[in-house]
Amino acid sequence: MISIKDLKVSIEGKEILKGINLEVNPGELHAIMGPNGSGKSTLASVLAGRPEYEVTGGEILYKGKDLLELPADQRAKQGIFLAFQYPVEIPGVSIANFMRSAINELRKAKNLEPLDAMDFLSEIKDKMKNMGIDLEFLNRAVNEGFSGGEKKRNEIFQMTMMDPDMIILDETDSGLDIDALKIVSEGVNNFRTDEKAFLIITHYQRLLNYIVPDYVHVIYDGRIVKSGDKSLALELEEKGYEWIKKLSKEAVEN
Amino acid sequence: MVALETITDLQEKLVTEFHVDKNARANFSSLREKAIKSFSSLGFPTLRNEDWKYTSLSSIINLPYEIAGVEQIEKFDSSSSILKERSIELVFINGHFASKLSDTGLKPDGIVLDTFSRINDEVFSLIKSKYGALTNIDDNAMVALNTAHASDPFLVYIPDNTMVEPIIHFKFISQNKDSNVISFPRILIITGKNTEVKLLESFGSEGSGMNFSNLVSEIFVGENSRVEHFKFQSDPNESVLFNETNVVQSASCKYSNNTISMQGKLIRNNLNIVLQEEGSETELFGLFMTKDRNHIDNHTLVDHVKPNCVSNELYKGIINDRSTGVFNGKIMVRQDAQKTNAFQSNKNMLLTDTATINTKPQLEIFADDVKCSHGATTGQLDMEAMFYLQSRGISPGNAKAMLLEAFANEIVDKIKIDSLRDSIKVMLGDYLKV
Ligand SMILES: Nc1ncnc2c1ncn2[C@@H]1O[C@H](COP(=O)(O)OP(=O)(O)O)[C@@H](O)[C@H]1O
């Protein structure tokens, strides 16, 4: 699905990602862990096409094509979805208007007729219900005044509406209480198929009890310093950051 | 008349071609003569005039103009009405009321809608002292010019205890064949006690030359009355508009104004409100959008004279390309006007590096027991929000339009007439997509 080779990324002249290599195949779920500031969100943002970041080296192939060529909206149209760590508030734009525009642009890209108001409504209502989101949210401005948990559930709800192939979740678990965590995890697990690929960024091992990864990677200071299966997450939890820093030093020296 | 005239040429033409029929009734000949003398000595405003510091008329008044005559052009394209419901439609062609093109079928009994030359003596005696009472022809050259050249002003008179259900829609149409035309519509609106009325002004133009309208209105809001006033200034034909509106409010009344300016080469609005008696309320909302090299200038003044009045003002600007917006809002709270609540805010969005906004909120307070605030902010498109929308597959153009519509809708949503609000939203959507 996606193949990242020696990716180097800078912002404002400062190198954040210093050579990332990662391959995610259809049907796989990869978890990325690492301390704050190690570059996890940067990686997610670059995949989604945030323009401020400068790619200084390496490449990303998505479905066999150069992803870095595409602007953000084209990436979304081709199936990339990012659930944001900090979803932005957009005053004056209702969820209904926002989602309808998004869905109809996706449909247009696939040469499908736009959904009429009735069909759109029945689809959106189902999916909101699944995520435990109140219907009155339709008329509320995107993320405005939402609690942390509401914002995260709203991200996963959007994921189910847009039906992407490559899903990146950036710390969707942080700030969630246990009930919300279960709803979100269930949303993700129901969404898993052999065709879809997942990159789940998390700070805590906790989420991985609910969403079980095929692979776990640990990122530190812009590099993946260790990869393994789900047991790596538990090991990391046990041994903490100092262990990571040691690994990082070894990786750089090699 | 082929060669370009200089500024003084147009000024001179307007002075020499001024004439007033002294024998006709209701023609305010001495007022008009005084006005032309004043214009003659003031001349057109220049950048040296503090009130016109950011708005230059020089490129406009350097053209040769014809002064709009009374000859009527019998048709104009009115197919795209912005109201669904039937209204009282008053059509003005080049400033002159066109009764044949108007529709006054829904006019309630007792209200007067007519030009000064056609109202009866009784009505004339009621309005005689009001005409010109709210305008300043000594210092304001544009208003002096209008007063001199407006040969037959239009009266809306609403007697006590009248609720006017249909909207009164003024359609100001400018027409020229190939030459540039300058016209002078003039309106006087008087509402009695306990009245309710909704006023709408819209603008259109035809012809390949420049249409330059100088529109002046005076509005007297009666005690315990409600006047809702909408101005929709959108002329795709790039005309020029000077529009001064002077309002005086009696006790316990409410005047609200919503001015939406979205197309036009140059628009200058002066909106002056005097809260002359106690217990009244004013709401002023404005949305101005400019592009290309166009220019929109909004000057507002809210003058709190007496205690216990409330004024609330919000103007929003979206400035694109190399265009310029101006907001100059002044709140005056006089010594007598205790317990005043006065709020003003101006928010602007600059869409390019070459767009300019000049904003100047002013507060002058001479009373001590008041609540007042004012502020202005200018920003750009929120790039975080742009990225968020695009990450959901929304193209950059649509994402931008969505954010700008959201910004603009704070003003448009104040319009309580559904059909008007809906058609403005459609036009706004089209305007913001390109
Ligand atoms: N827009 C930005 N401008 C400057 N520095 C940034 C920006 N975004 C991220 N960084 C820096 O890049 C580093 C990695 O940040 P981030 O990718 O958010 O880490 P993580 O998600 O792993 O916590 C941090 O040192 C952060 O300060």
Ligand SMILES: [Mg+2]
């Ligand atoms: Mg992060």
